[in-house]
Amino acid sequence: MKKTLSLLLAFLLFALMTACSVQVTPGSGGNALQFEGNGFDSPEETARAYMEALQNGDIDGMIRTFAVETYAKNYDMEAFMWRLQSINPSMEYLPAEGEPFDELNILNRVNDIRRQIRWQLLALFGLQDWNGMESGARAFHDENEVARYVEDFSPDLSALKKINVLEVLSPEDAAAELGLDGIYDSEQNQRNIANQMKPYHADDWSHMTVRFDFDGEEYCLLFEMLCYGDKWYVGSFQGNMSLLLGISIGMGGLYF
Numbered sequence: 001m002k003k004t005l006s007l008l009l010a011f012l013l014f015a016l017m018t019a020c021s022v023q024v025t026p027g028s029g030g031n032a033l034q035f036e037g038n039g040f041d042s043p044e045e046t047a048r049a050y051m052e053a054l055q056n057g058d059i060d061g062m063i064r065t066f067a068v069e070t071y072a073k074n075y076d077m078e079a080f081m082w083r084l085q086s087i088n089p090s091m092e093y094l095p096a097e098g099e100p101f102d103e104l105n106i107l108n109r110v111n112d113i114r115r116q117i118r119w120q121l122l123a124l125f126g127l128q129d130w131n132g133m134e135s136g137a138r139a140f141h142d143e144n145e146v147a148r149y150v151e152d153f154s155p156d157l158s159a160l161k162k163i164n165v166l167e168v169l170s171p172e173d174a175a176a177e178l179g180l181d182g183i184y185d186s187e188q189n190q191r192n193i194a195n196q197m198k199p200y201h202a203d204d205w206s207h208m209t210v211r212f213d214f215d216g217e218e219y220c221l222l223f224e225m226l227c228y229g230d231k232w233y234v235g236s237f238q239g240n241m242s243l244l245l246g247i248s249i250g251m252g253g254l255y256f
Helices: 001-020 043-055 059-064 070-075 077-084 103-122 144-153 156-161 170-178 186-202 240-245
Strands: 164-167 204-214 217-228 231-236
Touching: 043 059, 043 156, 043 164, 043 204, 043 217, 043 231, 059 103, 059 204, 070 103, 070 217, 070 231, 103 164, 164 170, 170 204, 170 240, 204 240, 217 240
Parallel strands: none
Antiparallel strands: 164 204, 204 217, 217 231
């Protein structure tokens, strides 16, 4: 019993610390949280809406293409823990319902989305040294080096208007173009996807890829899309295709 309480307290403390970094935007109910938009009619429409918000440097617009409240409401933490067969305090969602857990799960979802977007923007602007901090902390040896790094770390979001969307690829077309033909659609991988989707309790899912060019480079942005009811949303950039391609979490779904 004490061990269970300690785990739940650790979850709650971690969630509170994470939620503190999220700026809350009141919804129509005054105190209600409302981050997600109304959803879209197809995965392709969802991908194009995200790219339009990205081109405009509209962070809130990018977030509105994601399933947020719907995702948190449907998320099955018990199924996720069983899939991993483990539990640790860094897991972002709390295995409990009701206040304050529902609100904390929404805030943690928004925080996760913002982190994915942040990594994506840093990768687009060539700031991978910071990306995900996967190579450990960066050391500085003098103040001038710090000043140069900070100067480089100030990308101009208006430059994103230069993004030119070339095409939106279906899962089958993307698999063929990215060298995953026969791998993505294999029976084993489709079983893996079905297992990965269980915690989301989505009615349907898809993996879309947008090919675009920006600042002289060509990129692919890989989306995992989720459908709740008849509406589609962005679920994540760390979907099955990203895993198959070995894309680092710190790239925000970008492949180039």
